[in-house]
């Protein structure tokens with residue numbers, strides 16, 4: 237069996253026979269250079285990091301346009317450094333799945349080091365400090381999920397974890413914002429060298445979100461006398477420290493057993509997936525679609541790698557902002573979230589299969605074309621109509637992408653306001669539009685509330701995907717007439733009575749949705765849809781059909797013609 241590690245990589249002909257592209261640079265030399273003059277460090281080195289970022293750096297290395305690798309950093313409670321990177325000598329097998337079923341396979345060696353940002357792991361930590369203290373470092377990027385940036389909970393109070401990090405100071409930081417701030421503090425103390433902190437997560441104004449995270453930690457430390465005031469000024473000095481905005485796009489599902497089987501058939505072994513206590517799914521390989529878009533605000537005070545050569549677009553701040561809004565609030569992620577929650581309710585395990593269900597396809601189309609597009613500004617570099625067409629007709633229906641509604645449904649409470657709130661607000665604010673006329677987005681919101689019950693459209697319980705607010709939101713929904721005991725009963729005895737549920741307690745939460753749904757004229761409408769979805773087995777589908785003007789007869793005739 238071929239093994240994914242330095243020793244295994246020596247079997248060049250066997251890899252080539254398996255159709256796998258190999259790195260074309262001197263890995264030892266790159267590792268040496270990275271130690272000597274590191275340029276790029278990344279926190280949260282999960283699947284999207286490997287499928288897009290590590291791939292881009294590999295291209296630069298292959299073409300002689302870079303001479304250092306990326307340092308992957310994990311926080312004290314992340315497990316992937318020890319469980320995924322180290323056993324495979326930091327190598328990743330990237331598998332890209334084209335719409336015709338072709339699998340492009342490449343071993344990525346662009347992660348030169350994988351280190352844990354845990355002050356108690358002294359060797360790793362010393363290497364990270366050395367990298368941060370080196371003037372050569374140009375950028376520190378992040379893919380830590382939307383919740384990785386959160387220092388506050390609903391209502392605005394600091395989380396317990398954030399307060400612990402504020403009190404502990406830079407020597408014992410645990411969460412990612414504090415861990416990164418602690419290392420930035422070492423850079424400040426060494427000479428306050430310039431640096432770019434680059435968020436690559438799906439949140440609008442992601443650079444600003446990251447800036448707020450790091451400067452909040454710095455301020456709290458300074459207020460406690462645990463860091464110098466000058467550190468806050470350093471992070472706020474835009475000529476020395478930047479937080480560029482970005483838009484990142486490449487559907488990168490969790491590692492799929494089917495892809496692993498394909499690789500095993502090619503003679504590549506040892507590719508088992510691990511799931512961390514934080515619900516991160518990782519394997520030595522990563523599977524992703526072929527389409528990829530990364531647009532970055534060109535603001536790098538310490539310089540940057542020539543990533544244009546790897547297809548990455550650089551633009552001004554407003555262009556990046558508009559591109560991100562186009563993708564995250566209108567043309568891709570809202571469709572994904574709607575398909576995620578309806579898919580879990582209707583028993584789907586694949587996004588591509590949902591796109592073959594005419595009703596769900598119509599839901600996705602209506603969200604994108606009828607409700608999102610009219611309020612989206614053209615960013616100028618990626619035309620929204622073309623982008624949406626590709627999403628609806630090529631990317632989401634690609635049967636070779638093993639993406640699941642369950643992955644996308646994770647952390648929906650952290651995303652729902654971004655995915656739908658922006659469009660609702662835009663319809664509400666425009667004189668020529670009326671938010672109360674929206675249908676598909678309210679259906680998606682109602683379906684999410686229905687999904688929170690953890691009972692599918694046949695009345696069978698399912699486990700909702702991990703979400704930091706799941707218990708609290710379910711409790712709110714079930715609180716109206718009392719006790720947890722009743723809640724538990726509702727879970728096991730099939731669908732609860734709509735009258736016993738307090739969906740208003742969720743819909744009225746303006747912080748959750750980023751907009752007042754009742755003021756927008758949508759609260760009662762969504763309540764009605766939600767109630768409709770509780771009217772016995774099959775009620776979710778019936779509600780979608782009714783609201784989308786989709787007759788059952790129409791559905792079955794299309795399904796019949798598709799089958800024949």
Ligand SMILES: NC(=O)c1ccc[n+]([C@@H]2O[C@H](COP(=O)([O-])OP(=O)(O)OC[C@H]3O[C@@H](n4cnc5c(N)ncnc54)[C@H](O)[C@@H]3O)[C@@H](O)[C@H]2O)c1
Nearest residue numbers: 280281282283284314380381384412437438486487488516
């Ligand atoms: N997968 C995609 O299709 C895709 C595409 C575009 C953008 N993104 C963005 O990238 C993010 C990560 O996606 P992924 O597929 O790499 O996920 P992943 O689960 O493979 O990796 C997530 C990484 O974030 C870390 N992490 C998770 N929770 C954290 C927390 N609370 N604090 C600090 N670190 C935390 C994990 O340890 C892991 O390293 C997404 O949330 C999204 O914002 C993903």
Ligand SMILES: O=P(O)(O)OC[C@@H](O)[C@@H](O)[C@H](O)[C@H](O)CO
Nearest residue numbers: 438484485486487488569572644
């Ligand atoms: O990664 P999240 O949790 O923000 O959202 C889930 C998916 O919609 C997302 O990962 C997409 O696959 C991605 O945004 C495509 O570029």
